[in-house]
Amino acid sequence: MSWFFRHRGLTPYLLLAPGLAWLTAFFLIPLGFLAYQSLQSGTFDFGYSFTWELYNYWDAISRYREHLIRSFLYAGLATVIALLVAYPLTYWIAFRGGRWKNFFLLLIIAPFFVTYLIRTLAWQTILADEGTVVGVLRDLHILEPGGRLLATSTAVVAGITYNFLPFMALPLYVALEQIDPKLIEAAQDLYASRWKAFLRVTLPLSLPGVFAGTLLTFIPAAGDFINAQLLGTPKQHMVGNVIQSKFLELIDYPAAAALSFVLMAIILVGVVTYSRLLGSERLTG
């Protein structure tokens, strides 16, 4: 024990060590290897060699521009829809849920005890061409007689939204739940309308939740390929589908690695810009 007291200055480093070791072994080293691979040239049949092949990056961007744009479009749409769905939902649970709060939260999370793949496959059944949902929409003339939902962009965006909803809802709930109702009462005492109290008090106080929720939804959604694979057609494929097929089917590691880095770079730039705009340091600090 006395050793610890004499070397108290080491404590922070000792506390950091497991996390740092973890990140180094399972994040930094693989990332370095991926960067190395992304600059290789050659084919699987003749072997790959390191040649500073920067062209891989140009090739990735120019050939798969459409897939990249689609990924960010779908992920963005899904994030916005998830926010619009999750905000009123969690607001209601946080302020009106009473003693049922935990039960309602459980209801949000319950479907997610089932694996991702099975949940997405379930949507194939829900949106089936001869299923009830499509039948009702056809009867209401929202869909044309031969229209369908499955294998369309709508299905893919809906699938992504559904699959990432809890990542939006939980941080939002935490932020809303922490708001002291007295602050809202105070605003109303000072003659703020309900709407104004919401805009000036509740909304700003919940922004850290919005920030965390949108990032937790958007980032994995941009790299997702399961929804496009199962609910879309080749015309809906996202950049994740390309990376998946390059890695596993074409065994074209350099192209796959370069594309992964392009995706990572765009997300990183996006996130930095976004956090500057929302001023996350002030929000989370």
Place this chain on the structure above:
Amino acid sequence: MTDLTRSELLRRAALGGAALSIPGFLAACGGDSNTAATTTAGPKELAKTLKFSNWTLYIDRDEKTKSRTLDQFKQKHGVTVQYFEDINDNATYFGKIQRPLSQGQSIDRDIVVLTDNSRFPGLLIQRGWVEKLDKSAIPNFANLQDSLKSPSFDPDREYSLPWQSGITGIASNLKLTKTPVTSVDQLLEDKKLKGKVTLLTEMADTMSVVMLANGDDPAKVDDAAFDKALKRIQSAVDSGQVRQFTGNDYTGPLSRGDLAACISWSGDVVQLTADNPNLQWNLAESGGDIWTDNMLIPKGGDAYTASTFMNFVYDPKIAAQLAVYINYVSPVKGAKEEARKLDPALADNPLIFPDEETLSKTVIFDSEALSNQDYLEKWQSLIGA
């Protein structure tokens, strides 16, 4: 593994050590590894277990995961088969096993099954990632159908032996199509089927069917014929006629009625018809490709035990028992006669035991085209990546 006793564990560890050191010792003694391999005489020992990776719905297993064939094998030879259904498509499985194999590591399997209309069986052999069959343990090798005796990727069948063959054709859901779809023109261009058609992700399967319809020969692919077929499929994708490219997963949507027709494999649909009489499988009028799934012994697998198993399933009685259950084409001579004793109707089913007429409409896809990088890239970008 959980109920392994300590003594058992130690014993296995010792065996493992012996397995590691004996080949090393032999290799160190014999100057020429080839002669060492062919002169390993004396009694060979069967391993306790055989690890077998295969595709789904490809052996006679019932709900309780009991397989008659595997039980019989255990009774006869005392070897327990650990059966894994972990192969979904050729490219993905190869992607999974090529990393350890390329580093000289075993993949902990004694038999894997890959299709000859992908480039992967050939690639495994060419890279030296498979063990030679122990032909002395396979007297039933003589039962192999003549037409399958010398494939281009393994002309003397030194490394591979067929598991089953199958034919690629068109499946229809009669509830939607009324009459079965039998022509590629209808499949790709009939507006009534728009958005209710899928094709297979396997290049050889889909391309063969379309090239035959174009009047080209899939057994000898040239650039012009390839591009012509590719263009035709591309325009069917662009027009929205084709909804998706699938592996084995076309079965669900086809049964549900999301699909009216799709390019599909013979045996699957024979099995599905049992549950859904609206489904029907036909060879396209212009023909389709015939492919064969091959058993291979990945490097580090137990060649003697694996070969003993192969010999077992090449017994016509066992082959017939498998064929009537899984409904694909048996590569074993005499299986048809044995199958007649088990189920006369199935023995006359041309999809399971193809007659001359059916066979005359099938081709084997050009094996060189399978590893043409240009074709592979074009195909991959067509199917959506």
